[in-house]
Amino acid sequence: MNWRQKVLDFDNIGDRGEGLKGLVFDIQKFAIHDGGGIRTLVFLKGCPLSCPWCSNPESLAGKPEITFVCNNCIGCGKCLEVCPVDAIRQDESTGRGLIIDRDRCTLCGRCARHCYAGAINIIGRYLSIQELMEMIERDRKFYEQSNGGVTFSGGEPTAQPEFLKAALKETQRRGIHTAIETSSFVKWPTYASILEHVDLVLTDIKHMDDAEHKRLTGVSNMVILENLRNIAGLGIPVKIRLPLIPGYNDSRDNLEATADFVKGLNNVQSLDILPYHRLGEMKWGQLGQKYALAGIEALTLEETEAHGRLFRDRGIKVSIGG
Amino acid sequence: MKAAEISRMGLGVPAYFNDRTIIPALLSRGLTLEDARDYGIIGCVEPQVGGKTEGWHDAAFFNMAKIVELTLNNGYDKRTGMQVGLKTGDVTEMKSFDDVMAAYARQMEYFVGLMCHADNMVDLAHGQNVPLPFLSSLVEDCIGRGKSLQEGGAIYNFSGPQGVGVANAGDSLTAIKKLCFDEKVISLPELKDILDKDFEGAENIRQMLVNRAPKYGNDDDYADEIAVESANIYCGEVNKYRNPRGGQFQPGLYPASANVPFGAVVGATPDGRKSGTPLADSVSPIGGADISGPTATVNSVAKLDHEVTSNGTLLNQKFHPNAVKGEEGLRNLINVTETYFKNGGFHVQYNVIDRSTLLEAQDKPEDFRGLVVRVAGYSAFFTALDKSLQDDIISRTEQVF
Numbered sequence: 001m002n003w004r005q006k007v008l009d010f011d012n013i014g015d016r017g018e019g020l021k022g023l024v025f026d027i028q029k030f031a032i033h034d035g036g037g038i039r040t041l042v043f044l045k046g047c048p049l050s051c052p053w054c055s056n057p058e059s060l061a062g063k064p065e066i067t068f069v070c071n072n073c074i075g076c077g078k079c080l081e082v083c084p085v086d087a088i089r090q091d092e093s094t095g096r097g098l099i100i101d102r103d104r105c106t107l108c109g110r111c112a113r114h115c116y117a118g119a120i121n122i123i124g125r126y127l128s129i130q131e132l133m134e135m136i137e138r139d140r141k142f143y144e145q146s147n148g149g150v151t152f153s154g155g156e157p158t159a160q161p162e163f164l165k166a167a168l169k170e171t172q173r174r175g176i177h178t179a180i181e182t183s184s185f186v187k188w189p190t191y192a193s194i195l196e197h198v199d200l201v202l203t204d205i206k207h208m209d210d211a212e213h214k215r216l217t218g219v220s221n222m223v224i225l226e227n228l229r230n231i232a233g234l235g236i237p238v239k240i241r242l243p244l245i246p247g248y249n250d251s252r253d254n255l256e257a258t259a260d261f262v263k264g265l266n267n268v269q270s271l272d273i274l275p276y277h278r279l280g281e282m283k284w285g286q287l288g289q290k291y292a293l294a295g296i297e298a299l300t301l302e303e304t305e306a307h308g309r310l311f312r313d314r315g316i317k318v319s320i321g322g
Numbered sequence: 323m324k325a326a327e328i329s330r331m332g333l334g335v336p337a338y339f340n341d342r343t344i345i346p347a348l349l350s351r352g353l354t355l356e357d358a359r360d361y362g363i364i365g366c367v368e369p370q371v372g373g374k375t376e377g378w379h380d381a382a383f384f385n386m387a388k389i390v391e392l393t394l395n396n397g398y399d400k401r402t403g404m405q406v407g408l409k410t411g412d413v414t415e416m417k418s419f420d421d422v423m424a425a426y427a428r429q430m431e432y433f434v435g436l437m438c439h440a441d442n443m444v445d446l447a448h449g450q451n452v453p454l455p456f457l458s459s460l461v462e463d464c465i466g467r468g469k470s471l472q473e474g475g476a477i478y479n480f481s482g483p484q485g486v487g488v489a490n491a492g493d494s495l496t497a498i499k500k501l502c503f504d505e506k507v508i509s510l511p512e513l514k515d516i517l518d519k520d521f522e523g524a525e526n527i528r529q530m531l532v533n534r535a536p537k538y539g540n541d542d543d544y545a546d547e548i549a550v551e552s553a554n555i556y557c558g559e560v561n562k563y564r565n566p567r568g569g570q571f572q573p574g575l576y577p578a579s580a581n582v583p584f585g586a587v588v589g590a591t592p593d594g595r596k597s598g599t600p601l602a603d604s605v606s607p608i609g610g611a612d613i614s615g616p617t618a619t620v621n622s623v624a625k626l627d628h629e630v631t632s633n634g635t636l637l638n639q640k641f642h643p644n645a646v647k648g649e650e651g652l653r654n655l656i657n658v659t660e661t662y663f664k665n666g667g668f669h670v671q672y673n674v675i676d677r678s679t680l681l682e683a684q685d686k687p688e689d690f691r692g693l694v695v696r697v698a699g700y701s702a703f704f705t706a707l708d709k710s711l712q713d714d715i716i717s718r719t720e721q722v723f
Binding site: 038071117283 | 525526527529530532533534541614615616617618621644645650651653654657658660661664665687694702705706707708711714715
């Protein structure tokens, strides 16, 4: 069965079971902005950072989660009936939709199983390497035709190091190009062992100032920058990704500091500016959480281009949108 | 590269045809290698050798979804109140999915027979009453044989009736297999009852049919194998017949635009489709059912036998403008086409999603569930976004051009 339908199937969390399993929250085929050619993007769930602009907030927690997509709800009330712990109630204030008491919810999945309209979903599913490979192999011919491959993203893929390593190793063994999309916030020995099986690294630099980085993401950037220097030492090709968030990291000082740092690395293929977009906003609501960046407008194309020029003027190859 | 640039303009042209499938398909119909290599396209997607062929490529359009409806109604047509088909068994007697498929195959055999006989009557009438002497004078070997085209004067003679609604027939049968027999969450008579009422008061069950049964177009073998089988049964039946011009019947799978009027005469179907609504277009998946992206769609479609359908198949594939942006984007388009063709596809043409498509998706999210927002590192479907974000994307879509 295909991935999405598997998620929507009657047994919707998957078997935690024996053996090495990874917690995956999405698999996107025909990914075309994440590492060259036509790729399959595997999203691993769980992230040690907590960036308030995150466009995949369902990726943050390292455990399955329940989401409610109001658009899909047909108001059949089945979920209220089947919930064994009364964790779901109708939203009286709007008259439309549900409120889920996530503390009470045991993630038994009964509501999602009975929600035929797909309004309630359990995000995150445990997959074995073999199950994952079956899905990856489906598009092999596209990878071969397009010089594509597989990109492991997140969440933070390196937060599931054993699973990631095994998946990368097996993907490479099958002759498929591998990439990871990471914050690089991971201890170097672990990172180094993962990198043994990586052909391309897509890594973020979110802020150059350590204090600011801590304030925004909850963690220090020292490890990250040190790791990037180490990767340069190994000669593995890197694309630097800069999520450009208005008012957070788009100051001239920060962009110049970023440019200086990137110039010091000898393995950078390009710097990808990822302009802020609001597409993740509604997902925070679906998880029952507040979106910290509400009201912030996306950058215009001109503003983004102007930022791009700052890097280009310093001899750095820039692509906008990855 | 140039062709891809034109595709990217979103005009739906050019159409791409696969020699690697079409030439062997024509060879299997008795063309010489030289002639097969010299094929041209007539009508929409029908290959034939110019100056040597009377292909009668639009001999008929055949409603495959109606066959599923009649199968579930023991040959009785609710719309006209007539017993139009064979009595292949009441749904209460169908104890396994094999019983359902056997009934489907028998209805198919019966109705394809009717169609081909009717075609042949028309063919004879053409020959006797309306031969076309001028046209005949231009096609080999009418003069040599002393026969008009309509009497069998051409070197190659075919009749090509098209099956319409492969995806609806396949997905309907898949839903029955999955939900009535594998999961046993609803019995076949219960399902028939709900279809008879056009899902009135049973939206929940309709959602189950839509979301809980695998769908053709997602590279999911469960659904694809049944879709392929439902198409093969049609093609196999068509292959049995010969026309009075001394040629063979050859099936095609494309609808021109017949999928809309054909849908109007088909009641609710087990794929979750409401009564009277259009059928799926060509060999494409049902609109909104192809939720796994273009690579999965073309993988699925390529599982059909595109050689037996020598009268042509037609695939319309949509792309978000972001996916075909820049030189990289053109290469994406080429690579999808090449891979589809390597896998045995017949024809493909592309549309680029524009503002009006997205506005339509806002209106009818059901038909556009597969529309993915393609932004680096991000995962979501367009229809799951709220209105203001959708508006945002619509305005940015325009910026690309």
